[in-house]
């Protein structure tokens with residue numbers, strides 16, 4: 465072995481490594497490593513996390529071993545020093561020195577310097593603490609199980625596919641499984657039921673993660689800010705069952721989409737299960753890259769519809785039962801007949817009734833009381849109008865094609881129609897500014913705020929505008945009665 469400084473030894477190693485792996489992998493995994501020391505044939509390198517160390521050992525052990533042998537000779541050894549740089553998500557700034565694993569000839573049955581006792585545990589840098597391959601917090605609500613998800617015509621396909629996936633995650637033709645439908649119809653419940661079932665069946669054998677697309681985006685932004693994009697990516701690539709809820713929030717977020725695209729490919733290629741949900745069918749999610757949309761369609765897409773009367777009745781019975789109460793069938797009929805917009809509202813009706821009864825110390829809820837208490841909710845529930853119909857009314861009024869308000873065009877008449885439709889969407893629906901923006905070609909909430917204040921200002925300064933908006937208001941109001 466010739467006399468080498470630590471830097472030149474590591475540089476020589478890097479030259480060999482570079483020739484053996486892709487540039488991207490080299491940049492992600494080897495460039496950030498710092499050489500620390502070279503003593504008695506042992507090269508110590510500094511890596512930023514335990515996960516990093518494990519990744520190198522798992523994926524590059526053989527390559528590192530032969531590289532070390534070439535640069536340092538057959539007795540050359542590699543030692544890792546894990547130094548985690550401080551970031552606001554870490555509780556402490558800790559430095560852990562890994563027990564060494566010799567890089568010389570390895571006897572397969574020996575542990576060869578692997579730690580006898582576990583190294584000190586290091587917090588995962590991302591939101592979910594405790595990631596170590598299969599041991600992650602899955603983020604699941606244990607109430608969302610198949611047993612509590614009532615079956616009906618409205619959800620039969622989606623529910624059966626979900627159950628098949630839970631039985632055999634990854635090894636089925638429903639990969640990805642894409643479940644979609646309007647708000648409050650049970651997407652999250654169904655998706656999480658798959659996760660809970662897999663946990664029940666496989667325990668820690670399979671790592672399962674449920675995350676909303678918003679949380680995914682936030683984590684990704686945080687990871688980039690802290691130079692941890694590679695770790696972020698590796699974290700997700702290590703998951704066996706990945707569930708991403710409300711994927712429509714990826715609209716317009718190009719970098720997040722790109723990252724998700726790579727994670728998707730890696731997981732899919734490895735036969736890992738991917739489950740996605742959205743408020744609309746894959747092809748209708750706006751501002752999502754074509755290559756992602758086409759991947760969303762690789763497996764099975766199934767929609768959830770509003771449950772028909774009998775299913776609504778069964779859901780109400782079940783919810784009352786879960787709450788440990790008995791409700792007069794007449795009241796259940798009344799609610800099932802009158803709440804037709806989504807399951808969340810059905811639940812809301814039961815909760816309101818119970819709260820009322822308990823506040824007034826009433827043991828027996830009768831139909832008259834139920835009608836009285838739920839009067840406002842019934843009206844609201846039945847008069848809900850969708851953003852799409854508002855867009856139709858407004859565009860009809862202006863004589864323009866409805867698609868135009870969802871496109872990017874900045875033509876004056878389209879901009880005006882779009883702003884009024886946004887304003888009326890806020891007035892007539894319970895949708896958040898974010899959701900409204902999404903329906904208008906994936907615009908963000910500040911655009912919606914701007915639209916609303918522009919319309920308000922015009923109403924107060926121009927009688928012509930005031931009349932126009934009032935007319936539209938009236939048309940929509942009449943239509944929703």
Ligand SMILES: Nc1ncnc2c1ncn2[C@@H]1O[C@H](COP(=O)(O)OP(=O)(O)OP(=O)(O)O)[C@@H](O)[C@H]1O
Nearest residue numbers: 612613614646647648649650651652653779807808
């Ligand atoms: N078929 C069903 N059986 C029993 N409960 C249901 C059913 N469908 C929906 N629910 C209940 O309705 C509520 C709303 O469902 P969930 O949150 O899953 O809707 P979602 O489609 O994900 O809504 P969003 O798009 O707003 O996130 C939950 O409490 C869920 O348990």
